[in-house]
Amino acid sequence: MNSYYLKITKLLFGAALVFSYSSCQKDTTMQNDLDVISPQLQSILSLGFSKDKIVDYENFYLVEGCYIFYKDGTEVPNGGMGADNSNNGKKSQIFRNFGTKVTLANANVRIFVANSIPISGVDNWRPALDNAVAQYNALTNLYLNLQVVSSASLADIIIQSDEVINSSLRDDVYAAADFPLGNGKPGRNMYINLDWNSNQTISEAAKTHILVHELGHTLGLGHTDLALASPYQQIPGTPPPSTGDLYSVMNSSYNVLFGWLGFSNYDIIALQYVYGKKINVSIDGPRKASNSGSYTWTAVSSGGITPYTYKWYRQYGSVTTWEGPISTQSSYTSTMPINNNLQLKLVSTDATGITDSTTILVLNGPGRPILQ
Numbered sequence: 001m002n003s004y005y006l007k008i009t010k011l012l013f014g015a016a017l018v019f020s021y022s023s024c025q026k027d028t029t030m031q032n033d034l035d036v037i038s039p040q041l042q043s044i045l046s047l048g049f050s051k052d053k054i055v056d057y058e059n060f061y062l063v064e065g066c067y068i069f070y071k072d073g074t075e076v077p078n079g080g081m082g083a084d085n086s087n088n089g090k091k092s093q094i095f096r097n098f099g100t101k102v103t104l105a106n107a108n109v110r111i112f113v114a115n116s117i118p119i120s121g122v123d124n125w126r127p128a129l130d131n132a133v134a135q136y137n138a139l140t141n142l143y144l145n146l147q148v149v150s151s152a153s154l155a156d157i158i159i160q161s162d163e164v165i166n167s168s169l170r171d172d173v174y175a176a177a178d179f180p181l182g183n184g185k186p187g188r189n190m191y192i193n194l195d196w197n198s199n200q201t202i203s204e205a206a207k208t209h210i211l212v213h214e215l216g217h218t219l220g221l222g223h224t225d226l227a228l229a230s231p232y233q234q235i236p237g238t239p240p241p242s243t244g245d246l247y248s249v250m251n252s253s254y255n256v257l258f259g260w261l262g263f264s265n266y267d268i269i270a271l272q273y274v275y276g277k278k279i280n281v282s283i284d285g286p287r288k289a290s291n292s293g294s295y296t297w298t299a300v301s302s303g304g305i306t307p308y309t310y311k312w313y314r315q316y317g318s319v320t321t322w323e324g325p326i327s328t329q330s331s332y333t334s335t336m337p338i339n340n341n342l343q344l345k346l347v348s349t350d351a352t353g354i355t356d357s358t359t360i361l362v363l364n365g366p367g368r369p370i371l372q
C-alpha cells in the first residue's frame with residue numbers, strides 16, 4: 001500500500017473505532033494525580049465520592065476503580081465515533097508530565113506477560129510484544145532499553161488480560177495502561193482486551209501497534225490528538241496543535257486494519273526529547289598561534305554519562321585527511337606545524353557510547369604576509 005493510499009485510508013478509517021484506555025480496578029492503588037480541579041472533577045466530588053478514590057486519566061476520571069466520568073462530559077458510544085473526528089491528528093506530541101518520566105536508573109524497562117494471557121493461539125500477544133519491544137529498541141540513542149522478563153518479580157510492567165480486573169474493558173477498548181507514577185519507573189500495569197469487538201481477531205501487526213502505543217503510555221507519552229491540558233506538556237520540536245501529527249503511534253484513534261504503522265518522525269523527535277542521549281563537546285584553547293612555542297587545547301564535554309573518552313585528530317598543509325587519533329587525553333598539547341594553519345578535530349564519547357565531535361581552525365601567525 002503506498003503512502004498516499006495509506007493516508008486516505010487512515011483518514012477514512014481514522015475515527016471508525018475509538019481507541020481509548022481505561023483501567024478498571026476494584027482497589028484503586030494508583031497514585032492520585034488530581035492536581036487540577038476541573039468542573040467535571042468538581043461535579044464528581046459533589047456527588048460524594050472521595051477524592052482518594054478518583055484517578056485522573058487523560059480523557060476521563062476513574063472513580064472507585066470502575067465508574068468512568070469523561071472529562072468532556074460525554075459518553076463514548078460503543079464501537080462508534082467517540083473521538084472528535086475533526087481533531088484527529090490535529091494535536092501535538094505530548095508528555096504526561098516531564099517530572100514523572102522514567103529515570104536513568106530505571107532505563108532498562110522490564111516487561112512481564114502474566115499467565116492470564118494465553119501462551120498460544122490468537123490471544124497470545126507475546127510474539128507481538130517481542131515485535132513492539134524491538135521497535136523501541138531499534139530507535140537509536142535513547143536512554144531506554146525494553147526487555148521481556150520471565151518473572152513478575154523482575155518486572156517493571158505487568159501485562160495482563162483485562163479479565164483480571166473487577167470490570168473488564170469496554171468492548172471497543174483495545175487495551176489500557178498506566179502512566180509513570182513519579183517514582184522514576186514506568187507505568188506499572190497494562191491490560192489487554194482479549195475479546196475486543198466481540199472477540200474479533202487482531203492481526204500481529206495491529207497487536208504490535210497497540211502494544212507500542214500502550215508502552216508509550218507507560219513511558220509517559222500522552223495521546224497526540226487530545227487537547228493540551230495540565231499536566232500534559234507539549235514536547236518541544238513537535239508540531240503545534242494547528243498542524244498536528246496524524247501518523248503518530250500515540251493517536252487515540254486507531255483501526256486494526258492499519259496494522260503496524262511505525263513511529264512517525266515526530267514520535268521519534270518526541271522520544272529523543274524525553275529520553276534521548278545527548279552530549280556536547282567543544283574545544284577550549286587558542287585559535288591563533290605561531291611557529292614557536294607549544295599550545296594546549298582542552299576538551300569541554302557536557303551531557304551524557306561520564307566518564308568521557310576522547311580522540312584528537314589533526315590536519316594541516318596540503319593534507320586533507322585527518323591524522324590520528326594523535327591523543328586520547330582530555331587535552332592536546334603541540335607545537336604548530338611550521339608556516340601552516342592547524343585544524344583540530346575532537347571526538348568525545350560518553351560511557352554509553354554516544355558521541356559528539358567538533359573541529360576548530362588554528363591560524364598560524366604573525367609572521368605571514370598581510371592581505372592588502
Ligand SMILES: [Zn+2]
Nearest residue numbers: 021217223252
Ligand atoms: Zn492511549
